Amino acid sequence: MSAPAYGLLRQVSETASVLLENNPSSMTLEGTNSWVLRATPSSPAVVVDPGYRDLAHLELLAGVGAVELILLTHCHPDHAEGAPWFAERTGAPVRAFDPALCVDASSFVDGEVISAGGLSLRVLHTPGHTDDSVSLVLDGQVLTGDTILGRGTTVLHDLGDYLRSLRKLIELPAGTVGLPGHGPELPDLPATAREYLAHREQRLDQVRSALKTLGADATPRQVVEVVYADVDRALWAPAEWSVQAQLDYLRSEENG
Numbered sequence: 001m002s003a004p005a006y007g008l009l010r011q012v013s014e015t016a017s018v019l020l021e022n023n024p025s026s027m028t029l030e031g032t033n034s035w036v037l038r039a040t041p042s043s044p045a046v047v048v049d050p051g052y053r054d055l056a057h058l059e060l061l062a063g064v065g066a067v068e069l070i071l072l073t074h075c076h077p078d079h080a081e082g083a084p085w086f087a088e089r090t091g092a093p094v095r096a097f098d099p100a101l102c103v104d105a106s107s108f109v110d111g112e113v114i115s116a117g118g119l120s121l122r123v124l125h126t127p128g129h130t131d132d133s134v135s136l137v138l139d140g141q142v143l144t145g146d147t148i149l150g151r152g153t154t155v156l157h158d159l160g161d162y163l164r165s166l167r168k169l170i171e172l173p174a175g176t177v178g179l180p181g182h183g184p185e186l187p188d189l190p191a192t193a194r195e196y197l198a199h200r201e202q203r204l205d206q207v208r209s210a211l212k213t214l215g216a217d218a219t220p221r222q223v224v225e226v227v228y229a230d231v232d233r234a235l236w237a238p239a240e241w242s243v244q245a246q247l248d249y250l251r252s253e254e255n256g
Helices: 055-062 083-090 159-170 189-214 220-227 233-255
Strands: 016-020 033-037 045-048 067-071 113-116 119-125 134-138 141-145 177-180
Touching: 016 055, 033 055, 033 177, 055 083, 067 083, 067 113, 119 159, 159 189, 159 233, 177 189, 189 220, 189 233, 220 233
Parallel strands: 045 067, 141 177
Antiparallel strands: 016 033, 033 045, 113 119, 119 134, 134 141
C-alpha cells in the first residue's frame, strides 16, 4: 500500500475531496478523513469531521477556501474535537446530531435535507457505533463516519441499533459510494453494509456458541479469548467493547 498522503487535499469525486489527518492508530487506521464538499470549484465548502484539535491539520483545512458549514458524523474526538476551533477560525457554524456539539446552529433531525454551498445532503441517523452517529447522503455518495470504515469493522456501543442502521444503509441504491471516516473509499456501500450484516450475524452465532461452553455469565474478555483467538491481541481491548454490545443484545433478546 502506498504511503498515506498527509497534508494533501485529494479529489475523490466531482463534489468530494479529503484531507487526511496525521493521526494513525489501530483505531483510526491511517488517520481521520476530513471531507471537503463543494458543488463547484468556486463554491464555498461544507467540511465534515475536522478531526482532533490538531492546529497544523486544521490550518490546512481552513486553507481550502471559504467554509459555509461544518458537519460532524459523531461525537468522538478524532472527528469532533477540533470543530469549535475550526468554527471560530472559519466563521462557519457546526451542526451535529448531539446539540452539545453544535455551534451557532441547530442539531440534526433524522431524514432532513441540509442545503449548503449549493449542495443537498440528507441526514440518516445511523446509531450503533455511538448513539449520535449519522451518515450523510450526497449525490450517489454517503459519508459514513465510523458506522462503516474503509476496511475492517467498527467498535460497537449498541448492536441492536447497529443492525438497524446497516439495514437502512443497505436500502441505498446499488453503487452508492461510501466515504468513510477512516480508510479508503468503498465503491458500493450497500454491498459493504450487507457484508457487515452477515459478519455481525456470524459473530453473534460465535458468541452464542462460546456461551454454551463458557456459561451464560461469561465475561466479555472470556468470550474474546474464544471468538477472537485468531485476531491480533492488540485489538482485543476494542473487541471486548463489541463483545459487550453483543452480550447485551443477546441477553436483551432472552429477556425480551
